[in-house]
Amino acid sequence: MSNEPAIVSSVAPEFAVLPQHLGVIMDGNGRWATSQGKPRNEGHRAGVEALRRLVACAVEFEIEYLTIFSFSSENWARPADEINAILGLMKRFVASDISKFVAHNVRVRILGRREGLSKPILQMIEQAESRTAHCTGLQLNVAFNYGGRQEITDAVRALAQDVQSGKISPEDIDEAAIAEKLYTAQMPDPDLIFRSSGEVRLSNFLLWQAAYAEFVFFDEFWPEFNRDIFVRIMEEFSGRKRRFGGVDG
Ligand code: IPE
Ligand code: IPE
Ligand code: MG
Numbered sequence: 001m002s003n004e005p006a007i008v009s010s011v012a013p014e015f016a017v018l019p020q021h022l023g024v025i026m027d028g029n030g031r032w033a034t035s036q037g038k039p040r041n042e043g044h045r046a047g048v049e050a051l052r053r054l055v056a057c058a059v060e061f062e063i064e065y066l067t068i069f070s071f072s073s074e075n076w077a078r079p080a081d082e083i084n085a086i087l088g089l090m091k092r093f094v095a096s097d098i099s100k101f102v103a104h105n106v107r108v109r110i111l112g113r114r115e116g117l118s119k120p121i122l123q124m125i126e127q128a129e130s131r132t133a134h135c136t137g138l139q140l141n142v143a144f145n146y147g148g149r150q151e152i153t154d155a156v157r158a159l160a161q162d163v164q165s166g167k168i169s170p171e172d173i174d175e176a177a178i179a180e181k182l183y184t185a186q187m188p189d190p191d192l193i194f195r196s197s198g199e200v201r202l203s204n205f206l207l208w209q210a211a212y213a214e215f216v217f218f219d220e221f222w223p224e225f226n227r228d229i230f231v232r233i234m235e236e237f238s239g240r241k242r243r244f245g246g247v248d249g
Pocket of ligand 1: 086
C-alpha cells in the first residue's frame with residue numbers, strides 16, 4: 001500500500017491535491033434511461049458519452065491512473081439483450097476511440113478474468129492493449145468481467161501454486177506478494193473512488209486496493225456526469241484529511 005497518496009497538482013493549483021489513482025464506479029445508466037422514458041440500453045449508450053467526458057477530465061487534470069468499472073463478474077446475471085448491448089457498445093467504443101487514446105498518450109489495460117470470454121471480446125482486449133502499450137500518459141484500466149473477490153482468489157491460488165512448485169515458501173507470502181498477483185500489480189492503490197447514482201457500496205470493486213481509499217458518492221446518474229461534477233469531487237477530495245492510522249502531523 002502506498003503512503004504517497006496523492007500528487008500536488010501543477011495543472012490545477014486551486015486543488016491542494018489530486019488523486020494519483022482514481023477509481024470510478026459508473027452506475028445508474030438504466031435508471032437514467034427509465035427516468036427519461038427510454039429503454040435501458042439508451043442509458044448505456046449515454047453512459048459511453050459520459051465515459052468520454054471522464055477520460056477527457058483525467059487527461060486534462062493529468063491523473064496518472066484511472067480505473068473504471070465497466071462490467072462486473074456479477075453483471076452476467078442481466079438479461080442477454082442488455083449484456084449484448086453493453087458488449088457491443090464496448091467494442092464500438094474501443095474501435096472508434098483507440099486512435100484518440102494513442103493521440104493523447106493513453107495506455108489501456110483491461111482488468112478482469114479472461115477465461116470464458118468470447119473470441120471477438122478477447123481480440124478487442126488484445127487490440128486495445130497492444131495498440132496503446134507504448135503510451136506513457138494516463139494509464140486507463142478498464143475493469144471488465146471484474147470481481148474483487150475473484151481477483152483475490154486468483155492471486156491466492158497463484159501463490160499456492162508458487163509454493164507447491166517450490167518457487168517460494170509460505171513465509172514469503174506477505175501483503176506485497178499478494179498485491180503483485182493482482183491485476184493492478186506495480187500500480188499504486190486508488191486514493192479516491194467515486195460512484196454515481198446514489199448507491200453507497202463497492203459492489204466488489206477493488207476490494208484489496210481500496211483499503212485506504214477516500215470515497216465520494218454522488219446522486220447524479222452516470223450519463224449526467226460532466227466536468228463540473230468532476231471538479232466538485234476533486235474539491236471534496238482535496239479537503240479530506242488522510243491519516244493512514246496515524247495522527248495529524
Ligand atoms: C451501470 O449502470 C452500468 C453497468 C453496470 C454495466 P446500470 O446498468 O447498473 O444502471 P442502474 O444501476 O440499473 O440504473
Ligand atoms: C456495479 O454496478 C458494476 C458497474 C458499475 C460496472 P451494478 O449496478 O452492477 O451494482 P449493484 O448490483 O447495484 O450493486
Ligand atoms: Mg447499477
